[in-house]
Amino acid sequence: MNTLSRRIIGAIPVLLGISFLIFLLMHIAPGDPVSLLLGDDATPVDIERTRHEWGLDQPLIVQYWSFITHAVTGDFGKSLKFNESVTKLIAERLPATLELAFAALCVAIVIAIPLGVYSAIRHNSLLDHAGMSVALIGVSLPNFWLGIMLIYFLGGQLNLLPVAGRIEYGIDIRSITGLYLVDSLLTGNYEGFWSALQHLLMPAVTLGSALAAIVTRISRSSVLEVMRQDYVTTARAKGLSERMVIWRHILRNALITIVTILGLQLGALLNGSVITETVFSYPGIGDLLIQSISARDYKLTQVLILMFAVIYFVVNLLVDLLYGWIDPRIKF
Amino acid sequence: MFSMRYLKIWVGGAILLLLCICGVAAPLLAPRDPQAQTLEDRLRPPRWSENGVPAYLLGTDNLGRDMLSRIIYGSRISLMVGAATVIFAGLVGCTLGAMAGYFGHAADEIVSKVSEIFLAFPFLLIAIAIMAFLGQGVGNLIMALMLSRWVQYCRVVRGEVLSIRERDFVTAAKALGGKDWYVLFRHVLPNTLASVTVIATFSMAIVIITEASLSFLGLGVPVHIPTWGSMLSEGRSYINRAPWLTIFPGLAIFITVFGINLLGDGLRDIFDPKLRRQR
Numbered sequence: 001m002n003t004l005s006r007r008i009i010g011a012i013p014v015l016l017g018i019s020f021l022i023f024l025l026m027h028i029a030p031g032d033p034v035s036l037l038l039g040d041d042a043t044p045v046d047i048e049r050t051r052h053e054w055g056l057d058q059p060l061i062v063q064y065w066s067f068i069t070h071a072v073t074g075d076f077g078k079s080l081k082f083n084e085s086v087t088k089l090i091a092e093r094l095p096a097t098l099e100l101a102f103a104a105l106c107v108a109i110v111i112a113i114p115l116g117v118y119s120a121i122r123h124n125s126l127l128d129h130a131g132m133s134v135a136l137i138g139v140s141l142p143n144f145w146l147g148i149m150l151i152y153f154l155g156g157q158l159n160l161l162p163v164a165g166r167i168e169y170g171i172d173i174r175s176i177t178g179l180y181l182v183d184s185l186l187t188g189n190y191e192g193f194w195s196a197l198q199h200l201l202m203p204a205v206t207l208g209s210a211l212a213a214i215v216t217r218i219s220r221s222s223v224l225e226v227m228r229q230d231y232v233t234t235a236r237a238k239g240l241s242e243r244m245v246i247w248r249h250i251l252r253n254a255l256i257t258i259v260t261i262l263g264l265q266l267g268a269l270l271n272g273s274v275i276t277e278t279v280f281s282y283p284g285i286g287d288l289l290i291q292s293i294s295a296r297d298y299k300l301t302q303v304l305i306l307m308f309a310v311i312y313f314v315v316n317l318l319v320d321l322l323y324g325w326i327d328p329r330i331k332f
Numbered sequence: 333m334f335s336m337r338y339l340k341i342w343v344g345g346a347i348l349l350l351l352c353i354c355g356v357a358a359p360l361l362a363p364r365d366p367q368a369q370t371l372e373d374r375l376r377p378p379r380w381s382e383n384g385v386p387a388y389l390l391g392t393d394n395l396g397r398d399m400l401s402r403i404i405y406g407s408r409i410s411l412m413v414g415a416a417t418v419i420f421a422g423l424v425g426c427t428l429g430a431m432a433g434y435f436g437h438a439a440d441e442i443v444s445k446v447s448e449i450f451l452a453f454p455f456l457l458i459a460i461a462i463m464a465f466l467g468q469g470v471g472n473l474i475m476a477l478m479l480s481r482w483v484q485y486c487r488v489v490r491g492e493v494l495s496i497r498e499r500d501f502v503t504a505a506k507a508l509g510g511k512d513w514y515v516l517f518r519h520v521l522p523n524t525l526a527s528v529t530v531i532a533t534f535s536m537a538i539v540i541i542t543e544a545s546l547s548f549l550g551l552g553v554p555v556h557i558p559t560w561g562s563m564l565s566e567g568r569s570y571i572n573r574a575p576w577l578t579i580f581p582g583l584a585i586f587i588t589v590f591g592i593n594l595l596g597d598g599l600r601d602i603f604d605p606k607l608r609r610q611r
Binding site: 013014015017018021022025026028029030136137139140141142144145148149151152156267268271272274275278279289290293294298301305308309312313316 | 445446448449452453454456457460461462464465466467537541544545548549550551564568571572575578579582585586589590593594597
């Protein structure tokens with residue numbers, strides 16, 4: 001059996017465990033979810049009918065089986081809060097969250113890798129200490145506060161960037177992938193591209209800041225570790241220029257660790273989007289999750305949490321497999 | 333003894349100590365009752381601003397409540413939730429990790445599978461899920477955070493125990509007739525203390541940010557209890573009119589987490605010989 005199939009089979013019990021935990025949470029929750037959702041005005045007949053529609057009058061094991069089969073087929077029924085198909089709601093909003101997560105990843109890469117590598121090369125210099133202090137500040141900043149401060153200064157005081165939403169009202173982008181930046185470029189809608197980019201900037205910086213801080217520290221320690229290897233000493237001893245040693249021997253090897261960490265953090269970024277999307281009223285699945293919780297739409301909440309967990313799990317699995325491919329010394 | 337090597341620990345420790353004093357002595361330090369509303373004084377800016385009044389150093393909120401008092405009282409929740417989570421998650425994680433590492437076989441299999449499931453969940457999501465279904469409350473919050481953090485201790489302690497149990501002093505303790513549980517708790521576990529201390533410190537910083545995030549989302553403690561996260565959430569609607577409502581609670585979270593991270597960094601620098609070499 002090859003690595004991929006072994007890992008996929010190994011993932012099944014974990015995914016079942018995750019789905020069971022989520023399912024269990026809804027059932028140990030105090031109060032009847034149907035009564036809570038329908039409110040005080042609902043009659044016992046309404047409540048009973050909804051319970052029957054949701055299958056909540058069935059035995060627990062039947063309900064779990066139904067939850068699993070629906071999850072596998074992707075048919076989750078209708079959301080009671082939005083009165084729309086759950087699958088459609090997710091399909092509409094998932095691209096927004098993916099776009100935000102990738103933008104945040106780009107912000108983190110652009111800031112963190114040069115800063116971390118330079119700090120390591122100028123080890124113990126003033127810049128190294130300054131870089132590490134900035135990274136420590138970044139790790140300690142609550143990202144929702146950073147978001148609010150950006151809204152206040154860049155949006156409110158300087159009026160530089162829009163503070164909410166995904167695109168300016170009135171601008172329409174023809175949907176191809178659902179990613180506004182990509183779709184606007186594909187359709188030549190540059191006004192839409194500019195507006196989407198402006199709307200994405202503050203949320204991406206907010207979401208990417210903590211990751212940037214983590215990656216800066218890891219880049220630094222990874223480069224420092226590689227710099228002490230014998231092959232780097234050999235490269236220097238054979239007379240290579242310092243630039244060549246850094247680019248060809250140090251960076252290439254240090255990047256393996258950095259890329260892995262970035263990949264592993266992509267799943268975390270998707271989940272971190274819950275808070276960032278709430279701060280910026282950004283219409284992604286994180287925002288949808290909080291709306292479903294506020295509206296007590298437990299069914300939608302359950303599906304969204306399962307989806308977040310599965311995405312996180314699958315991304316981590318892919319990165320794990322990719323790691324083995326990048327660095328053949330790693331064996332699973 | 334003060335030296336530059338311990339600077340991070342001193343500064344971080346001092347911030348944490350100040351926070352503890354604030355939390356414990358809140359009734360003595362806070363100038364007013366954090367819940368007392370003075371509607372005629374609502375949205376007063378900080379004392380040094382143009383319309384500020386001396387009675388309210390950091391201004392007042394939309395209900396005329398004193399911001400400084402609310403921030404001082406807010407430290408109680410952050411501290412209590414942070415400490416309780418770190419202790420409970422540490423106890424659960426260390427015990428399970430030690431058992432899995434020391435006894436191996438079935439114990440290791442079960443603990444590893446369960447921790448794999450928890451590791452597959454991002455910790456913020458576990459906390460959001462639990463709070464969404466169980467509802468607001470300090471107890472629920474601590475449980476939600478504990479369930480999302482125990483696995484970090486478990487993995488590290490398991491790994492350490494796996495290596496420590498092969499050491500000579502453990503063999504000697506067994507040869508002298510030490511029972512498994514005695515050897516585990518008396519000889520093996522104390523040797524994992526350095527790593528556990530470092531994890532606990534960083535974990536506390538993460539827990540404080542997560543608690544604030546959950547309160548910000550309206551999923552933390554009940555609204556009548558002042559917390560930094562809920563203050564930020566309430567102040568958000570007044571961001572342009574009264575920015576101090578969001579600036580000060582956010583600064584309080586930042587300084588606290590910064591101090592704890594500094595302490596954690598300092599402790600890791602001392603305990604981790606690999607990092608010491610990098611310096």
